[in-house]
Amino acid sequence: MTNPSVLYRGGRLFCPGDPQATALLVRDGRIAWLGPDADAPRADEVVELAGALVTPAFVDAHVHLTDTGQALSGLDLSDTRSAAEVLEAVARVAAGLPADAVVLGHGWDESAWARQTPPDAAALDRAAGGRRVYLSQASIHSALCSTALLAAVPHVVSVPGYDGSGWLRRDAHHVVRAAALGSISREQRVGFQRAALRRAAALGIAAVHECGGPGTSDEADFTGVLAMSGDGLPEVYGYWGELLGAAKARELGAVGAGGDLYADGALGSRTAHVSAAYLDGDGCGHGYVSADQVRDHLLDCATHGMQGGFHAIGDAAIDTVLRGFAGAAEVLGVERLRAARHRVEHAELMNKRLIAGFVEYGIVASMQPAFDRLWGGDAQMYAQRLGVQRSLESNPMGALHAVGVPLAFGSDSPVTPLDPWGSVRAAVSHFNPAQRMSARAAFAAHTRGGWRAVHRDGEGALAPGAPATFAVWRTPAGVVNGLPVLVSELPEERGPHDPTPLPVCRRTVLRGNVIYEEGVA
Template identity: 45%
Template sequence: MRILLRGGYVHTPADPHATALCLDGDEVVWTGDDDASVHFEEGADRVVELEGRLVTPAFVDAHAHLAQTGFAAASVDLGAVASLGEALDAIAAHANSDPSAVVLGFGWDETGWPERRAFTREEVDRASGGRAVMLSRVDVHSAVVSSAFLDACPDVVHAEGYDVSGFVARDAHHAAREGLFKLTPATDREDAILRALQRAARQGIGMVHELGAPHICPPEDLAVSAALTARAPLPEVVRYWGELDGIETALALGCAGAAGDLCADGSIGSRTSALHAPYADAETSGHLYLDREQVARHVVACTRAGIQGGFHVIGDRAVTEVVAGFRAAADEVGVPALVQARHRLEHVEMASQEEMAVLGSLGVTASVQPMFDAYWGGDQGLYARRLGADRALPMNAFASLNKAGAALAFGSDTPVTPFGPWAAVRAAAWHQTESERVTVRAAFNAHTRGGWRAARRNEGGVIAPGAPASVAVWDVPGDLVVQTPDARIAAWSTDPRAGVPHLPDLHPDADLPSCVMTVVRGDIAFETEGALS
């Protein structure tokens, strides 16, 4: 299929003044101006009049959980409720109308409620009328389950991290998820994955990295996403399987790596991230799930197998263990081999400057989530309440990671935060800690080209002849500009004569662009009806 788009603004390094482009099959074949576009009209299956709209490379979400995202979209949304009572009312209303085998809820955060506590198993039993219920906290590292759920999944109560209140974390949370897999029909999981991919396409996303793991999804989910994208225009899915010593499984599943949510620790919100010093609001230092010897063994094995390795790592103690493991792996196989492997780490929220330098020297990609800072950063946010402001403010150090040479790839960790790439770009450019801000252009690159490179693919994330025909078309409410929120950036780049490609004004007071078309490898994955000719 040949598609000619013209009459807009094309964000391309090939021609900073381009207003048109042509896609032929799965490649970009031309960019240029409207006058020259007439040479590509003949043979075009469709000519799209952009009417001033912006065309960019399609975004990449480098950290997603598709089935959970799809289930969250159809579950009770507990992220918007203002109190424990409102949450229970919402659960009751949803349980009365939802015919699913298990009533699901996502997004609750007790730190924002006046009661400052989660609901109990008994309260959920009453609200749901005795149904099987699993309600995941906003970080998806803990949950509350009902009595009927425990009756159906009795192993949960014997696992570490189970509390009689129905709160489950660590091994008990993993056991609850595994129980949920068994209670959920395969057709429901397929519907959820499809729903998530469609939502991604509506946000201008042309590729997602699906981070599977035994505690997150059954391996069959990865085959489902592959089958769905093979038979319909949807965002590409790069698959990962996060299991220690799981290289053979990852290869059998067609994964890019035995990486992703292979967890070295948990989350700050659930107080399961591993810290050197205790949490400020509880007598615990979290939990370390892997030690440096296990990390080193896994990285060495992945390197020798020619696939990516990687880990989920958040707390400072966990980062120390993981970096020590990478150092030991480098001693065994050599630094060049690690750099060539392009291993990756998810989150990396509490790395020291020295640890960032090590990661940069070993070619490790930092797969990070800017909305974590937007939602929970700053001196008054969740991180500050859990850790104290002195530990919270340096977190999610995007500028420091970049300076240390670690490649950045942006994602959402959906359903933890939703698909929303422009919001993430803005969050990185207006980080709540000013010294950790990056330019809008750098943030945009991390959410486009960075995602391709994080998957060891160099050809995408840019509009240029020969690049994949994965683009998005946007309605932009304001002006296109070269934006440098950091005053230290040289002013020359904002001069139109410099030829720096422009992007939307993403100031926090500005409305964000809205997607009207997403093209993936030359096929239209999403289009707003009636928006384009």
């Protein structure tokens, strides 16, 4: 039995192939027709768009759904501006929890504080009334832990990255993270995951790329997320980040053996592997894989017919990854590597030589424009860690796009919030004018780019025969050249923190099925 046909009419369609189109017909999950209202065919149902804008739905190419749902439902520390405010928030939440509960929070960022010293383990103990406390930093590559939590995993004192203050990084952070998140029941996890996917749908996101793996999430968490895919919610495409884990990734239902397969850490935690030392800390961060390990992982992916990839932020880590690609190319040939569309997540610090490597091997750059908005420029976290010049050279999405590197935009939520139009604006308004992209190119990276990154090349456009996956928008700032106005008319207001109101999603449709409607619970 076929589903009823639905005609959407009276709108504005972002359809470069037919810029005069104001209506589209959905039949059996696909766009059966599009054109002007006057030529519209008959349909079983009619939806009046009343001038609303219709675009392809977004794809968020890097998320952590359980963590996102937890942040939406729990202790959000992203607005705290001091150690005292963190402690006050912990005390407020802890007061309503059982004595054996774990206080879970996320999002503090000391780089924005006047005094950049976070609370120590003893202070967290006092604030939480002796309860275990785990508070992930905005990057999720380090965390503040209470003495009670550290006592629950006594072997952590001998693990790299341990610090008696309770601010843990590297392997020590992975140990305490596993212990803290292990306190969450499966029922709670399912609730967090559904909350995150519902939030994504409400923002016009029809598909997400879930990045899991050892140190990030366990196998049950990962497969549970994949099981929700498309069930009245956005589709979920999973990446399992375990070295030499292509067979495991396939067994778990992943589309790739990559994502959060860590070549290094994060700039916020000073664990990203950089070629020149941090200005506000010791050393150059940490590389977690060798070029030989990268090569062997790519060969393992080829053996199992899987897409691969790595999390690599610092230029030294990206150099290691590319040397591994060169080693794999000696065995497989460059064209076979290119055909796999292997990915690098984040790719924040690059030079012309590294960009050339992405071009040579056909690497997809999975990037987060909001990183520049939140931490770029001459006065935010990157400048503190790296200096102004390296800060302005970071997140080079404009340079990558200019030489044809395929881009797939996402949020890394909850590192940054799910916010697709905000991400498009961040790419358009990069702190460095040389790295800015057009709205059309940035939008393509956040829609069609995400589909191409999972080898679904026929998706992400409004065209006859294409899947009926789109979003309907209110556009308070207007529409120009088929897309919403995202930047101010006033030059002094333009930039990463532009006040122009962003579009509001009215409806999200995935393969013909409505997965979100404004005002419907």
